[in-house]
Amino acid sequence: MTATTASPTLTVKVVQRKHRTLWGDAWIQFRRNRLAVFGLIVLVALILAVAAGPYVYRVDPKHIDIMASGEAPSSTHPFGTDDLGRDLLARNLYGGRISLAVGFAAMLIAMTFGTTVGLLSGFVPRLDNFLMRFTDMMFALPQLPLLLVISSLLQDTLRRSLGQELGAFLLVVTVIGMFGWMPTSRIVRGSVLSIKRKEYVEAAVNVGARDNSIMMRHILPNVFGSIIVAATLEIAAAILTESTLSFLGLGFPSDVPTWGRLLYEGKDFLTTMPWISFFPGLLISLTILAINFMGDGLRDALDPRQRQ
């Protein structure tokens, strides 16, 4: 941008351009995608609602009022009440906390594991074959049936030793995380393999950087974009899996009202009280839809080839 020339008479005009970063560029690109922005807004709104909602809407989600059972949505009970007269807005807000927490926690587990496996197999040729065969084998497992079996087999023991809520939470999160890391590890491995050949990595090797610092300082930041995209989609997948498990009666116990669980409880009252299932179903769908829109936007934003 600036140039110091030999001739002192030449006045050099310094053009102050705004500093641009990868993430800044990505943000500009992301904002152009209307659906992605819509997804982001919906997701933030949902997170705020379940985080702050119970402090604003102070109704006990576990309070049973049998006189008010099965009421349709009204001003006193915006989402109606269930067959035991519990307020469904309160239950949905409370359940959303658990559903979203499961999504994020399972994503963290899957990303940590997937990134580690991917980095190692991309960077350490000796481990590559073994780790990738392991990933392939995990891919070949029938996921949903196995998830159902594992959670039904382990739920009693874990709940007894860790308590209803925590036991179920840990079980669901671990199980979903353990089955969700494979796509990430493949993506990360692929990116590592191509980045490893780049000149700046060669330069780093030549100046004597250690393997560890090459991995952490030069390679990981460059695969971060794909990890973020995978992470976003993994949250959606985890929320979907949790609600599927709960919907089949194999996730959380009955007194922990996650969205999937609420839907499960309402499906027997579909003809008489459709609102019990409708609202949690709508919330799950909205969340997943928002996250998927966002993931698409992020993928385009973080992919430099798509830049205009």
Place this chain on the structure above:
Amino acid sequence: MGQYVFRRVLTAIPTLLFISLIIFLLLDLAPGDPSANLPLSIPQEVRVRIRESLGLDEPVHIRYLKWMNQFFIVEPTAALEKLTGLQIGDSENRLRIVSWTSRGVPVIDLILQRLPQTLWVVGLSYLLSVVIAVPLGVLGAYHHNGLFDQINSVISVIGFSLPTFFTGLLVILVFGVWLGWFPTIYNTTLVINSWETFAQQIRQLVLPVFVLTFFQMAAINRFTRSAALENLKQDYVRTARAKGLNEQVVVVRHVVRNSLIPVVTLVALGIPGIFGGAIITEQIFRVNGLGALLILAIQSNDVPVVQTTLFIFAVLVVLFNLIADVLYGVLDPRIRF
């Protein structure tokens, strides 16, 4: 090519062994004992004999080998016998894999009973979703960023974002309960012997098939679209146009044919997944297919049924992975092994 197929089949074997071991150990080491639910009034020595008759007193590796023997040698011979009518060895005393809850019925028979229902619903919807999604995807790519493409893309994202248990309940509520157009419960005892019963079968298929198709279509649609987009940019498309071929020929003969290569792979890879995904749809519409069998077996702690269904699911996954790989090589002459 032949050598490649052979190698791929060989690598599938350790995968299957690994999966069988995981499934076996999972059910074996998990807490819960099949004799735990027996009444307390049963004397201790009878209890011990029950455990012996179930083979629970032997060490783990022996039981695993015995199970493998049952699965890979005993069951196939029994099936062969049934097919050909021949008698092979001592078929009376053969130790089949038998369900614990439905007394003495071999698990394979249970599965064969359930399979037609699953295939009707799942197979039909998968077929439909491929038939609908591929043209939509190609059209979307052809009118890239046009109005049709945008609507199509948004609907696809909605399609795979809405969980089937939600769309299922919604369509039951709207078309089954409010409008009363279609039955909400799938009647599996229906025998098709006249036009009337055939119409009934179609009517009860509409809702579950719609739900599954809407969900599965989305992924195929998006995939076809991106494959076609990639191909439309290629030089050979420009050459084809430059030669003066009309648009239809360019798109159908050149672009679609090449775009279908990865799509065929995706479709093959998705087949085992739909059996798993159908579990939910089967629960909602009360279809007593394979998924319903698995759920029932899980709830009643029927280990042989769970093990066998799980393993069959796993075999399907490995098999279709293999088919997908081989198909890819057959369809794409650029890929040589």
